[in-house]
Amino acid sequence: MDFETETATSRTLDCLSCSSQVVHGHVGNSAIQFPLQLNGWNVDTINTTQFSNHPGYGRFKGQKTSASEVEAIFLGLMNIGCHYDTLLLGYVADAGTLRTIGNLFAEYSTNHGARFVLDPVLGDNGKLYVSEDLIPVYKEIIRSGKVDMVTPNQFELELLLGSKINSLKELRNAMFQFQEEFRVKNVVVTSVSFPTGPNHDDSNIYLAGLCEDQWFYEKVPEIDAIFSGSGDLFLSLLNHLYYHFPLQEALIKTASSVSKVLQLSYEMELDNPCKIFKLDKLYVPHLRMVEARDILVLSVPNK
Amino acid sequence: MVTPANKIISIQSHVAHGYVGNKVAGFVLQCQYWDVDLLNTVNFSNHTGYGSFKGQATTGEQVLSLYEGLQDINVQYDAMLTGYIQGADGVEAMGKVCLDLKERTPGILWLLDPVMGDEGELYVSADVIPAYRRILGYKKVDIITPNQYEAELLVGFSINNTDDLRKALKVFHEDFNVMHVVISTFSFTKNKDFFYCVSSTKTSYKKPNFFKIPYMDSYFTGVGDLFSALLVDKIYRLPGGEPIEPAVSNALTIMEKVLDVTRRLCVDKLGVAVQGKIGDAETMKECELRIVECRQFYTMKDRNFNCETKILTDSQA
Numbered sequence: 101m102d103f104e105t106e107t108a109t110s111r112t113l114d115c116l117s118c119s120s121q122v123v124h125g126h127v128g129n130s131a132i133q134f135p136l137q138l139n140g141w142n143v144d145t146i147n148t149t150q151f152s153n154h155p156g157y158g159r160f161k162g163q164k165t166s167a168s169e170v171e172a173i174f175l176g177l178m179n180i181g182c183h184y185d186t187l188l189l190g191y192v193a194d195a196g197t198l199r200t201i202g203n204l205f206a207e208y209s210t211n212h213g214a215r216f217v218l219d220p221v222l223g224d225n226g227k228l229y230v231s232e233d234l235i236p237v238y239k240e241i242i243r244s245g246k247v248d249m250v251t252p253n254q255f256e257l258e259l260l261l262g263s264k265i266n267s268l269k270e271l272r273n274a275m276f277q278f279q280e281e282f283r284v285k286n287v288v289v290t291s292v293s294f295p296t297g298p299n300h301d302d303s304n305i306y307l308a309g310l311c312e313d314q315w316f317y318e319k320v321p322e323i324d325a326i327f328s329g330s331g332d333l334f335l336s337l338l339n340h341l342y343y344h345f346p347l348q349e350a351l352i353k354t355a356s357s358v359s360k361v362l363q364l365s366y367e368m369e370l371d372n373p374c375k376i377f378k379l380d381k382l383y384v385p386h387l388r389m390v391e392a393r394d395i396l397v398l399s400v401p402n403k
Numbered sequence: 404m405v406t407p408a409n410k411i412i413s414i415q416s417h418v419a420h421g422y423v424g425n426k427v428a429g430f431v432l433q434c435q436y437w438d439v440d441l442l443n444t445v446n447f448s449n450h451t452g453y454g455s456f457k458g459q460a461t462t463g464e465q466v467l468s469l470y471e472g473l474q475d476i477n478v479q480y481d482a483m484l485t486g487y488i489q490g491a492d493g494v495e496a497m498g499k500v501c502l503d504l505k506e507r508t509p510g511i512l513w514l515l516d517p518v519m520g521d522e523g524e525l526y527v528s529a530d531v532i533p534a535y536r537r538i539l540g541y542k543k544v545d546i547i548t549p550n551q552y553e554a555e556l557l558v559g560f561s562i563n564n565t566d567d568l569r570k571a572l573k574v575f576h577e578d579f580n581v582m583h584v585v586i587s588t589f590s591f592t593k594n595k596d597f598f599y600c601v602s603s604t605k606t607s608y609k610k611p612n613f614f615k616i617p618y619m620d621s622y623f624t625g626v627g628d629l630f631s632a633l634l635v636d637k638i639y640r641l642p643g644g645e646p647i648e649p650a651v652s653n654a655l656t657i658m659e660k661v662l663d664v665t666r667r668l669c670v671d672k673l674g675v676a677v678q679g680k681i682g683d684a685e686t687m688k689e690c691e692l693r694i695v696e697c698r699q700f701y702t703m704k705d706r707n708f709n710c711e712t713k714i715l716t717d718s719q720a
Contacts, residue, residue, distance in 0.1 A: 368405065
């Protein structure tokens, strides 16, 4: 057997990802799947939508998958005895579907010891882009105690806790409060910035992690643009790396890789801009996943 | 500066688990430096060979609506790939999408894989046969990749000898104006040791090329979908566009590697190779192509298959 064939026959990991699907662009499952595959994961995907493109373009066509169909597909997977190491729950468009899939994932992770990672996709930059009804359902799912890691951005954390976060100190307190109130071991918060106050920073954004009683934060250079799909890409790579590294190390590596992908996408967008502006910043609707493939391959120690 | 990836739309099935249709094409094309837009013609839990599955087909109307959404934001493509579509309604919608893209983008490459069945068994609704014929009648398809049974369904007669083959190729090249025909699995006799992959180009269709391929004692699914996802890339990247035999040989070489890895892993797990569709989920899962495990193969340049050119003379009759 040659070396390449030998490499190809080594064990892979299995992930089930439930998120949105768009024909064009890389958000939801279209951003989650490829990075994990490049790192050797078999990714099963339950698509909660089939849209032509991300709504950030201003218009789109397509449909949501109904709660009953999402449930049917999950049951179809169980009927053929699929096994998963991790479960990822991302964008779900309505409360009924979210409750259904949340319960199914919680039950599977209890019975099979799979790691359940939840990204409570609600909004960004102070704007809610799903129905408010989803907020209590996310809380209910997280409170079940079955979720291993939650990855809100700052705005989503504020929505789930019901209070604004204005400094690093408040962020730290909020994350400990969240961990205790929702009984979740790992909390990762992305896209944190403070418009005023002691931790205001013009050129960096923060991200922070809490693993059991260890809290830490990192600074990453801010790119002056608005992206779609960056949270999904982050979730994907974090899921890969956290399987192999302690949370802090996984978070640093993830942030570095995501920053490079965003930078590349931003530069390629400048060559041919979509000319959409959001919050007075250039909108970069299309992550250049294929062009960034070498950045997405993140080696891990052999297990 | 980074070269932008090539852009392709792939209209095929989606399964949550396993590797057929767009689940194969998406990743395999991404690995070959294509930014792939996946338009899913079904949304199933797994392929139907397992004996049980859940999910629904996308209606023709929904396909057209998604395409309208793509046009609204002015998405452009270098190539199109179409595969499994369950019913005539979906096939017709796919035809409208691809014909419209052909009109908007001169030079866009269209590979149509008329997925209908294999070895005498139809696994789509019978009304897709005339629907595919109507699409071919517009004379806009660049590459078609039927297996022998599908080729026979499209031309309307069975192919039992070289004369039938010549007539069939004539239908594809002349009546349907297809530039390249690649019949993925072909055999005149019930030979159990090998079969052929036949490729033919319009400008020299009386001289098709035969690639001899040994049978593997295993049952796999998604093999045709892998072949089309490799071939569309290899043909697109041919410097002069033709002859396409180097591209076919390259695709076949990669396929052989993937099938070898898949078979090894299957035998490791089950102790034996699986010979046919049996509807038992545990066994069927081991027949899934190891698409992720084989990711380093898709850009290999090796061409290990030689072909033999046969000259097909006009019928003596």
